[in-house]
Amino acid sequence: MIGVFDSGHGGLTVFRALVERFPELDFMYLGDHANVPYGNRPSSEVVDLTRAGVELLFQRGAKLVLLGCNTATCVAARTLQQDWLPQSKWTGRNILGIVAPTVEAATQTPWAVATPQYPQKYNTDVIAVFGTMRTINSFVYPEEIRKRCPRATVVQQICSDLVAAIETARPEADLEVIVKRGVDGLLAQTGGQPPHRAILGCTHFPLVEHLFRRHLPPFTRLLSQPEIVVDSFEDYLARRPHYAISAGPRRGPCLLTTGDPKAITRTGRVFWPAVPDFEVSAIR
Numbered sequence: 001m002i003g004v005f006d007s008g009h010g011g012l013t014v015f016r017a018l019v020e021r022f023p024e025l026d027f028m029y030l031g032d033h034a035n036v037p038y039g040n041r042p043s044s045e046v047v048d049l050t051r052a053g054v055e056l057l058f059q060r061g062a063k064l065v066l067l068g069c070n071t072a073t074c075v076a077a078r079t080l081q082q083d084w085l086p087q088s089k090w091t092g093r094n095i096l097g098i099v100a101p102t103v104e105a106a107t108q109t110p111w112a113v114a115t116p117q118y119p120q121k122y123n124t125d126v127i128a129v130f131g132t133m134r135t136i137n138s139f140v141y142p143e144e145i146r147k148r149c150p151r152a153t154v155v156q157q158i159c160s161d162l163v164a165a166i167e168t169a170r171p172e173a174d175l176e177v178i179v180k181r182g183v184d185g186l187l188a189q190t191g192g193q194p195p196h197r198a199i200l201g202c203t204h205f206p207l208v209e210h211l212f213r214r215h216l217p218p219f220t221r222l223l224s225q226p227e228i229v230v231d232s233f234e235d236y237l238a239r240r241p242h243y244a245i246s247a248g249p250r251r252g253p254c255l256l257t258t259g260d261p262k263a264i265t266r267t268g269r270v271f272w273p274a275v276p277d278f279e280v281s282a283i284r
């Protein structure tokens, strides 16, 4: 069984794409709705909350946990993969983040390529990254993009409040105001120059992708993170099929929340009308 973790509803964008791509596999989702948003929290809290979420999914039988959250990936993935997991009782299991496939797609360069290669070495594109405060202040995206495209310009924009507004299913008009503020902030940084590509570097943001599309210049190509992540995941699973094997009979997608399952299912359905009912995970 494969686990997908996020602070709240955002990871559903990735989870849904996974369930649709691999209908034959067992997936379990955990949204830490009791503690969302992560993006304004200190890094140490993001690490602790992410570790607790991953551990819960391991306890429930996940062999592999995908962090469907940019904030958790930027802040916690490396620490959990390199320091915590090898010392824990969960050796043999694995944790994946979602920054690597996104950077690969944005730079058209495999993650394993450590030094810039032609033609990306001479690529002078402008790449926009929208994200939470914690993701943007980690500088993970600009650092990883510039390793592969040293001449590209990476412009980052914090969209604070957007995660909380999505979680509470605020009216579309309110969400649009927040998105427009973010896009305006980005274009102010570029002097009005439209970016070549834009990464919605928070898994909540694809839930309002149409609003980003409406306010970004038509020239700017939006990178779809759920699709990118699922393509990369397919490739990963083809090389490591043992992670997909489930013990016991198939049970279909299962969704857990640390919040109130009824309320969470209700807001989840605003963005994904067919989302299965959430179940309570454990009180944390």
Ligand code: DGL
Pocket (backbone or CB within 6 Å): 006, 007, 008, 010, 011, 036, 037, 038, 039, 040, 068, 069, 070, 071, 072, 132, 135, 163, 201, 202, 203, 204
């Ligand atoms: N979906 C998370 C992300 O991708 C949202 C973080 C938050 O809870 O602020 O960053």
